[in-house]
Amino acid sequence: MRWLALIWKSLMRSKRRTLLIVGSLVLSVFTVAVLQSLLTTLNAVTNNPNSSNRLVVRHKSGLTQMLPRSYEAYLRQQPEVATVCALQWFGGYYQDPRNFFANFASDETTIFQIFREEFGTSGISEAQIKDYQRDGAGCIVGESLAKKNGWKVGDVVPLTGTIFPINPRLTIRLIYKSPKPSDENVLHFHYKVLEEGVPRMKGLSGSFWLRTRRPEDIPRLIERVDRHYANSAYETLTETENAFNLAFVKMLGNIGAIIQGITAAVVVAILIVTGNTMATAIRERTTEIAVFRAMGFSAGRVLTLLLAEGVLLVGVGGFLGVLLANLAAGGVRASLGSAMPFFADFAILPNTVLACMVGALAIGVLATFIPAYSATRRPITEGLKAVG
Amino acid sequence: MSSDRFDLGGGEPIITLRDIAKSYWREELEIPVLQGIDLEIPTGAYIALMGPSGSGKTTLLNLIAGIDRPTGGSLEVCEHELNDLDDDQLAAWRNAHVGFIFQNYNLVPVLNAFENVELPLLVSGAGRSERRDRVEQALTLVNLTDKMRNYPRQLSGGQEQRVAIARAIVTNPDLLVADEPTGALDAKNAEEVLGLIERLNTELGKTIVMVTHDPKAAHHAKHQIHLEKGVLDRTVEVNR
Structure with missing residues (x-):
C-alpha cells in the first residue's frame, strides 16, 4: 500500500x-x-490592442442617428488622420433570422486599411482585394463564418435586411483569415449597396472609423473634431474604439x-x-x-x-x-x-x-x-x- | 502501601515506574487517578492489570504505552525515559517498541486485513518488499493468511482481533499492551485470542501488559497486579 x-x-x-x-x-x-x-x-x-490608434465618430445623440458623409472630407484633412472609413451596421440575416451574424456596409477601399490587423495581411492578395472593390455586389467574409455556412469564393449570399428594407444578393469575393476567431464572424459589403438601395441613407452614415498616424494624436483629434461640429445639426461624439465598445458592454x-x-x-x-x-x-x-x-x-x-x-x-x-x-x-x-x-x-x-x-x-x-x-x-x- | 516494591521475579526490567502519579483536572478540581506507583516489570513478563472501574488500570496501561504522560514520577520503558521524549519522538518510540491490542479491534474499515497490518510499517521506514514479508509473517502467526484480502466487515469478531494482534506484532515490538482484548468476544473466540496472546509471550518472548476485568482472561497471565483507588494493591502469581 x-x-x-x-x-x-x-x-x-x-x-x-x-x-x-x-x-x-x-x-x-x-x-x-x-x-x-x-x-x-x-x-x-x-481592450483590443489593435485599436490603439482607431477612433469612431458618430452622432452625439446615439447610433440610430446618422452623420453626413460630407464629414469624411473634413476628417480626412486632419493631419493626424491616416484614413477614414464610413461604416454602417446592416443587421441582416442569412436564410433564417436565427442565423444572425455581424454584417456591415462599409467603404470598400479604406476598410482594408482601417481593419488591416483583423483582416490579416498574409493570405490576401492585391488581386483578391481588387476583385472585391471592382464588384459592387461583392462582399468579404471571415473564414469561420464561411466555414459555418459552407461558403466559398464566388458563392452568392442573399442577406435579408432587418433595419433597412433591402435584401442584397452579394457575391463572395474574398475570404479572410484573422488572428482572432471573433473577427472572422463578420461580413462587409460596398457602402453603395446601402446608399442606392435605401434612399434615406443617401449621403449618410452611422459612423466613421478613423485610423490616426500615432496613438498620442488621439486626445487632440477627438477634442478638435467634436468642437468643430458642436452646435451643428449633426453634432459628433468621437471616441476611441475601446470606449465605443465599452458602451455596448455597459448596456449589460x-x-x-x-x-x-x-x-x-x-x-x-x-x-x-x-x-x-x-x-x-x-x-x-x-x-x-x-x-x-x-x-x-x-x-x-x-x-x-x-x-x-x-x-x-x-x-x-x-x-x-x-x-x-x-x-x-x-x-x-x-x-x-x-x-x-x-x-x-x-x-x-x-x-x-x-x-x-x-x-x-x-x-x-x-x-x-x-x-x-x-x-x-x-x-x-x-x-x-x-x-x- | 503504594510505595511497596512489587517483586515479579525475572531478569532485567523492561518497565520501571518510579513514584508515578497521574491526575486529571476538571476546571479547578484536581482528580487524582494514580499515586506513588513504583513498579518494575521484567522482560518477558505477562501481566494482567486488574481492579474495579476507576482504579486507574487503563491509565497505568496508557502511561506504560506512552500514549499519556504522568503528572509526577518517571517511567523508563524499553530503555527509554519517556518523560525526556517530545511528542514526535514518543510517536517514533511507540512505533518501534509497543504493539497495541484494543477491545474493539479498531481496524480501519476501508483497508483490508493485509493493509491494516501494514499500517504501522508505513511509518517505520520499511521498504515495500520488507513490508510485504513482515505482514505475511504476522498474518501467518495469527493463522489468517487466507483472509488477508478480506475487509474488516467480512471477518468475524475473533478474526478481527487476530488481525489487530498481527498489526500489533508486525513491527516486532518488545512490549504488547492490551486493553480488555476479549471484552467484545464470545467465550470461544476469547479463549482463542488469549491463547494466541499467551503464545506471543511464551514463544516469542514478548512482554505483555493486559488490562482485564475477566478473571479467566487474567488467569492466562503469569502475574496479576491489582489496583485499588489509584494505588498498587497486591500482586498474585498465577499458578497453572
Whole structure:
C-alpha cells in the first residue's frame, strides 16, 4: 500500500458523501471558471490592442442617428488622420433570422486599411482585394463564418435586411483569415449597396472609423473634431474604439461587479460546504486518528494525511469543473460566436484555469486544516474513548 | 502501601515506574487517578492489570504505552525515559517498541486485513518488499493468511482481533499492551485470542501488559497486579 492509496481509500469511505461534495465542487468551479472567462472575454472587447490608434465618430445623440458623409472630407484633412472609413451596421440575416451574424456596409477601399490587423495581411492578395472593390455586389467574409455556412469564393449570399428594407444578393469575393476567431464572424459589403438601395441613407452614415498616424494624436483629434461640429445639426461624439465598445458592454449593466459578486458568493458557499463535510468526516474518525497516533504516526503526519485528503478531494472537483467549463466554452463558441462575435473568442484561459485550481486547493486546505488540526491535537487517550 | 516494591521475579526490567502519579483536572478540581506507583516489570513478563472501574488500570496501561504522560514520577520503558521524549519522538518510540491490542479491534474499515497490518510499517521506514514479508509473517502467526484480502466487515469478531494482534506484532515490538482484548468476544473466540496472546509471550518472548476485568482472561497471565483507588494493591502469581 502506498500513501496515495491510503489517502484515496480514506476519502472513499463514504462514497455518496464524497461524490456529493465533488459534485458541488465541480459545479462551483465550473460556475466560477465560466463567469471569470466571460469577464475576461468582455474585457478583451474593450481592450483590443489593435485599436490603439482607431477612433469612431458618430452622432452625439446615439447610433440610430446618422452623420453626413460630407464629414469624411473634413476628417480626412486632419493631419493626424491616416484614413477614414464610413461604416454602417446592416443587421441582416442569412436564410433564417436565427442565423444572425455581424454584417456591415462599409467603404470598400479604406476598410482594408482601417481593419488591416483583423483582416490579416498574409493570405490576401492585391488581386483578391481588387476583385472585391471592382464588384459592387461583392462582399468579404471571415473564414469561420464561411466555414459555418459552407461558403466559398464566388458563392452568392442573399442577406435579408432587418433595419433597412433591402435584401442584397452579394457575391463572395474574398475570404479572410484573422488572428482572432471573433473577427472572422463578420461580413462587409460596398457602402453603395446601402446608399442606392435605401434612399434615406443617401449621403449618410452611422459612423466613421478613423485610423490616426500615432496613438498620442488621439486626445487632440477627438477634442478638435467634436468642437468643430458642436452646435451643428449633426453634432459628433468621437471616441476611441475601446470606449465605443465599452458602451455596448455597459448596456449589460455593471457586469464586472455582478460576476465578482456571484464568484465571491460561490467561493464562500463552497468553503462552508467543504469545511462542514471535512469536519464531519474527521469527527467520525476520532478513534481511528487516535489509533494511528498510538501506532506511531506523529500528529504532523496525521495532519498531513488529512490535509492531503482535503486537497485531493477539491483537486479532483476542481479539475473536473475546469474540464466541464472547457467543454461548455466550446459549445458557447459554436452556438453564440456568430451572433455575438466576441463569444467566438470565449475560452477558459490558462490564467483562469490556474486561478480556479489554486482557489480550489486553497479551499481544500482551509476547509480541512481547522478540523484536522484540532483532531490531531486531541489527546490519544481521549480519542480512543470516543465513540465512532 | 503504594510505595511497596512489587517483586515479579525475572531478569532485567523492561518497565520501571518510579513514584508515578497521574491526575486529571476538571476546571479547578484536581482528580487524582494514580499515586506513588513504583513498579518494575521484567522482560518477558505477562501481566494482567486488574481492579474495579476507576482504579486507574487503563491509565497505568496508557502511561506504560506512552500514549499519556504522568503528572509526577518517571517511567523508563524499553530503555527509554519517556518523560525526556517530545511528542514526535514518543510517536517514533511507540512505533518501534509497543504493539497495541484494543477491545474493539479498531481496524480501519476501508483497508483490508493485509493493509491494516501494514499500517504501522508505513511509518517505520520499511521498504515495500520488507513490508510485504513482515505482514505475511504476522498474518501467518495469527493463522489468517487466507483472509488477508478480506475487509474488516467480512471477518468475524475473533478474526478481527487476530488481525489487530498481527498489526500489533508486525513491527516486532518488545512490549504488547492490551486493553480488555476479549471484552467484545464470545467465550470461544476469547479463549482463542488469549491463547494466541499467551503464545506471543511464551514463544516469542514478548512482554505483555493486559488490562482485564475477566478473571479467566487474567488467569492466562503469569502475574496479576491489582489496583485499588489509584494505588498498587497486591500482586498474585498465577499458578497453572
